[in-house]
Amino acid sequence: MNTIFSRDRQIKSMELTVSHAEKYLGQFCSLLASYTRKTAKLRDQADMLVRQLNDFSNTEDPELRTCLKNLAEDLAMVQDYRQAEVERLEIKVVTPLKAYGDIVENKRADLKRFNADRDRALKELQKLEKLQQKNPSDRQRIFQADVNAQKATNNAHRSTRQLEETISDFQRQKLEDIKRIFTDFITVEMVFHAKALEVYTHTFQNLDSMDIDKDLELFTGRIRVSDGPLDNQTLLPSSMAHQPSPTLGSSLKHTAESAKKSRSSILQRQRVVEEEEEDEEEEYESEIEAQWSRQSYASQYAQILRQKN
Numbered sequence: 001m002n003t004i005f006s007r008d009r010q011i012k013s014m015e016l017t018v019s020h021a022e023k024y025l026g027q028f029c030s031l032l033a034s035y036t037r038k039t040a041k042l043r044d045q046a047d048m049l050v051r052q053l054n055d056f057s058n059t060e061d062p063e064l065r066t067c068l069k070n071l072a073e074d075l076a077m078v079q080d081y082r083q084a085e086v087e088r089l090e091i092k093v094v095t096p097l098k099a100y101g102d103i104v105e106n107k108r109a110d111l112k113r114f115n116a117d118r119d120r121a122l123k124e125l126q127k128l129e130k131l132q133q134k135n136p137s138d139r140q141r142i143f144q145a146d147v148n149a150q151k152a153t154n155n156a157h158r159s160t161r162q163l164e165e166t167i168s169d170f171q172r173q174k175l176e177d178i179k180r181i182f183t184d185f186i187t188v189e190m191v192f193h194a195k196a197l198e199v200y201t202h203t204f205q206n207l208d209s210m211d212i213d214k215d216l217e218l219f220t221g222r223i224r225v226s227d228g229p230l231d232n233q234t235l236l237p238s239s240m241a242h243q244p245s246p247t248l249g250s251s252l253k254h255t256a257e258s259a260k261k262s263r264s265s266i267l268q269r270q271r272v273v274e275e276e277e278e279d280e281e282e283e284y285e286s287e288i289e290a291q292w293s294r295q296s297y298a299s300q301y302a303q304i305l306r307q308k309n
Contacts, residue, residue: 029097061215070296077298085192092184202297
């Protein structure tokens with residue numbers, strides 16, 4: 001009897017192990033399920049923001065329009081990563097924690113069976129003691145009570161060993177599962193934030209390169225009120241209006257000088273045109289580079305994937 005009932009401290013430790021697992025793993029499951037749902041809601045709100053950014057960009061001038069569209073594309077790409085985060089959290093974190101509801105129930109059933117076996121052994125032993133005290137001469141009843149007590153005691157011993165093995169296996173599984181679940185949780189979060197940081201770094205540089213002055217110049221040109229053309233005659237001084245006509249000789253001389261200046265001006269214009277063409281080629285190349293750098297991360301990523309395929 002002492003062998004069976006001297007292990008109360010160990011039994012209480014087993015019961016506490018199961019109770020703590022039920023309490024805290026249940027709380028972890030609720031909190032992480034809520035975390036996953038709120039992450040999904042954040043994804044939905046960001047999708048709405050993407051739509052608003054696209055709508056607003058269509059009302060603005062080229063610089064801001066380009067930046068907002070790129071921002072919307074990159075933000076949408078991050079939400080694709082967030083959707084993957086939600087799915088992985090559900091599969092790798094929440095679902096394994098939910099499974100502990102059934103696991104803990106099974107362990108409680110094992111504890112209940114053990115307590116029932118122990119109570120039965122205790123009753124049989126108490127019955128044997130009473131018979132020995134009241135009717136020490138009734139050997140047959142004492143013998144039968146002793147057999148029953150021995151059988152119940154053996155049952156209790158077997159249940160105790162099984163319970164120890166069961167709770168030890170439960171503790172090992174719990175430790176391994178908690179390690180794996182929270183390692184997966186951190187991995188999922190790290191992957192999401194690493195990808196989001198990569199996209200947002202490009203997005204920040206894109207926004208930072210926006211030329212506000214270009215859009216402001218276009219806007220100012222649209223709202224500026226221009227004055228009507230003035231009559232040239234009203235600008236001429238009265239003294240010039242009454243000057244005498246030039247002579248014939250001076251007119252010929254002036255014509256020859258004008259022709260010479262005209263030829264010189266044509267040569268200069270040709271050189272300017274050639275220089276402008278060279279500048280245009282350089283500008284075109286720089287514009288191509290600028291267009292690539294001004295593309296959203298999502299667009300560049302899609303182009304790279306198409307080139308690989």
